[in-house]
Amino acid sequence: MSAPRRNAYAPTADYLQLIGGDWVAGAGTFEAIDPSVGTPWALLAQGSAADVERAVAAAKAAFRDWRRTTVDRRQAVLLEIADRFEADSERFASLLATENGRPIREAFIADIPTVQAIFRFYAGVIRAFNGEQIPLANPDTLLYTKREPLGVVAAVLSWNSPIITFANKVAPAIAAGNTIVVKPSEYASASILELAAVIGDALPPGVLNIVTGVGPETGAALVSHPDIAKITFTGGPATATAILGSAARTLTPSLMELGGKGPMIVAADADLEVAVQDALMGIYLANGEACIASSRLLLHDDIHDEFVARFSEVARSITVGDATDPASEMGPLVSRQQLDLVRGHLDGARAEGVTVLVGDEQLDLDPSLAGGFYQRPVLLGDPDGGATITRSEVFGPVTVAERFSTDEEAIARANAHRYGLAAGVWTNDLRRAHRMADELDAGIVWVNRWFDLAPGMPMGGRGDSGFGRELSFETLREYSAVKSVNIDLCTDRPPLWGLAGR
CATH class of the missing domain: 3.40.309.10 (Aldehyde Dehydrogenase; Chain A, domain 2)
Incomplete structure (x- = not known):
């Protein structure tokens, strides 16, 4: 048997974290292992609690302006991200194969076109994301709702489809006006960092931040941070239970996309x-x-x-x-x-x-x-x-x-x-x-089909498979809050107080 033809990805340098628009080292490093051969192929930054603190602070500062951007601006940014990725997507096939063992042929079939489609989908539907005017019995009251961003989102990613999972979380979060701190799996960090390098400066500094490292250190510091407004996680029930324990202590709402037995x-x-x-x-x-x-x-x-x-x-x-x-x-x-x-x-x-x-x-x-x-x-x-x-x-x-x-x-x-x-x-x-x-x-x-997950189709489960929905218009609601605005159109007030003296 002849030796297999290798097309392994070769990074140009050790990988750093993205915090506040800057690429920064961690407290240490760890090795990425090529699962096809079982040997190291890249060196990644081990983020610390201090790195997480900086990333959340950068996202919180960026939120003040990003939340006020127009729908036109956010739509243009999402489309630019899709275009940039499409123009530089071919190398992600060998990157994913080297990083997590995804067969290189599948990246062209699934991962690459799906990432583009997700960003373009949210670029379109964000224009239709609006509140409602609610009719009331009182004609002198105008009641309407607004959809407002939550703040800083913490996204903890899985390793099996990393760039798709990244798109599933980042696109709707920033489309709704949030900023985000992403913590990739230690088994699939390089593809996320490479993707951020392609699209990062399409966004203002601090809107997208990435911290890397093993979960018990970097991930735990992120999901327990009091300035996180929403946690979104893809992974297994055991890790979800630990994350929800942290979320409970800070009363942080969460979206959990977990396992299955289809x-x-x-x-x-x-x-x-x-x-x-x-x-x-x-x-x-x-x-x-x-x-x-x-x-x-x-x-x-x-x-x-x-x-x-x-x-x-x-x-x-x-x-x-x-x-x-x-x-x-x-x-x-x-x-x-x-x-x-x-x-x-x-x-x-x-x-x-x-x-x-x-x-x-x-x-x-x-x-x-x-x-x-x-x-x-x-x-x-x-x-x-x-x-x-x-x-x-x-x-x-x-x-x-x-x-x-x-x-x-x-x-x-x-x-x-x-x-x-x-x-x-x-x-x-x-x-x-x-x-x-x-x-x-x-x-x-x-x-009469399987594995068809087109953008627009709500994806999520129940029971041990989690809660919340991704990949759809419904997801924008996950990353926003309803504000009710109640306006009085009349100056008349019935007398309720001091009636005894009249």
Whole structure:
């Protein structure tokens, strides 16, 4: 086997933090690891509590003017950001592959066009973001509402789709007139800093700030800061619980986009060719490291065996390798820790008697990739859906095939966990599609498709999947507050006081 063709990203210098328009060092540094080979590729700044203090202060100072900018100005800035990123976006494909193992081909399909689309979407809809005039019984009262920005937003990002997550939080926050301090994941900081370098001076200094470092130091200082007006977080429930504990002490409202265990229901009348392809994309895109992954396959008895056979044939043929190689269809997991977590889930499933239908085969990798964090695509069989892994988010290329006999059984199974982010139904029966979509406990329900998240479609969940909505007009409400203005149009006042002396 010939050595894989590497297209790893090479930074021009060590990475610094962006605070108040200046690039500044941290209290120390830490290494970024290329997950395809398991070796360092960049040096990042370890931010301190003092850095966070400076960043929040810069954002607070910038808010005084940014909140008063016109909609025209903010729209123009958002469009300029989209144009700048589009003009300099190609290098982000190799950057993402090097940073977090995202296959380089996927960046062109998903990450790059989505970032552009998000900024352009908010540039458009911000013009329609307004208050209301509320009719009252009293004709001498004018009551209307205004939408006002909150202040400094703290955005804590995940590592799996970093630049998309950045756009999901920064675009609506600044569109609504807020300033922001971003704390990227330590596993995906370079792409955020590179993106900020491209777009940063399109914004006044302090409107966008970025502090980097490990969560217990940098992140904890940020989410507990008393001058933060809103916390927005994408990640897992455990970290969300810690963040919400800090938010409770400062009474800071929060938006939480958390994990999922997406059930994909395939009825007996479904188009199997389409359903199998959608299921493969739903779980193996982004190496399975996606909160909206189709990690549960609920298959009707009549089509279960054929579906599993078709799915398995393709899953076994997926090319796993260096994320920077365009020939790789799936890359490594983001870190050794994540690989160990996924393998721990698989060991637990085997101990419970779950059948490994695909995924126990040995990976045939070039020796140069021996230090990488690779996991072959996995399909498990758990017919009655009772295994622990069927109810737990794995966050890797692992999905579970279950069987069902009736629609009612499928719905009950799909809803029998604490997650409520994404679900899907494959059927040619319009009545079944509408009925199941209505009964599934999820913030997103796809019918005969998966992974379609166009800007404008509210994204968010319930239960352990969090609360709040991103990617939509609704999100602007998350980053603003309603002010009621009540105006009296009449000077008459009924006498209420001193009546005894009259």
